[in-house]
Amino acid sequence: MSEPPAVPDPREMRVSNADREHVAQVLNDAMAEGRLTVEELEERLDKVYAAKVFRDLEPLVRDLPVGGQAPQLPVPAAASPAPVASARIGGRGTSSAAVAVMSGAVRKGMWTVPPTFTSFAFWGGVQIDLTDARFEDPETTIQAYALMGGVEIFVPDDIVVQVNGVGFMGAFDNKVENQSQPRPGAPIVKVNGLAFWGGVEVKRRKRKKEKRQIEE
Template sequence: MSDLPAVPEPHELRASNADRERIAKILHDAMAEGRLTVTELEERLDKVYAAKTIGELQPLTRDLPVAQAPAPVAAQRAVAVPNDRIGGRGTSSAAVAIMSGTTRNGAWTVPPTFNAVAVMGGVDIDLTQARFEDRETTIQAFALMGGIDIVVPDDITVYVNGVGFMGAFEDSARVGEVAGAPVVKITGFAMMGGVEVKRPKKRKLGKSRPELES
């Protein structure tokens, strides 16, 4: 008899971060269309991020018209990942701007959970030279009549699933999955304000660090 393990059924396959984020987007869209309440969305998102297999994700969208099994994840991008990105203690756990502005940039260490709040003000977060305390980091962004800009480099994996109401929660960077890289999940809410995730501008002659995109 062979000692090889049995081939798992499709629903028994382990779910990837991209699988979970795909389902989260379907749920956010369903709430925006009035198919789910905010409470239902929160309950299902808790189950999404706790899911370990494809089979655990499938029931969460079964009663929605867009429900479908998670599609195969695209091949990971080949990007050189610095070996010094992870480690150390977080140097700042929040950035709050109330009728003012604040910035987090340069060489700093991001804790597992970081909160960014802009109320009639602006917050700039630059992860280009940042380190991360853990391999997975969550940035919770809340903008009320204010703006939050988050600059992300190519060598980290970024997932964006925030919600905008009379405002915008935009992923202009579109940085996908990078093998072996730190994972940053950016979530939150923008009301009459904006949260934008973007890439850094290319260096210009005489500039010491990347500029934020305009």
């Protein structure tokens, strides 16, 4: 899983007009106290209003005590990492298996997937749809077994998928392409198992909300 983006240095963050006015006031007070000449004040104010990041403001007040203490620049707190995508994680698993023997089995809609889920299809078909599912744990393992049958697994775009199944006289087909930099905290789904004279297929399906946004 990709590391979260690096936290930027606060001194490299952009300054606002209010930040510039704060430093300008410090300089004006210093001139009134006789610490700066008018020429020095004008020279520093030019640099204040041309400043783009907090690093540009630091040398302009570094030698100017205010009230007997060093002046305090309005340096912002370090930027927080991207919020963890935890909306899908939590709750107790509502179903731990899907078995289809000469029949069919479906798990879809609003349901909670346990840490390990087993699917077994023998002369039948199993469909597992994770589009609107929640996950009990951040990492989930789906064991998919297809013996002369088929297992279809649908996953949405906000889930990281790792497929490691084996096809023997059958197909264990991974049609999922993960994001190069998945969102920190995204659920991880590992699909393992065996396809023997049958097929297991893992593919993407957009969530209904995403479909509506595309259509609009």
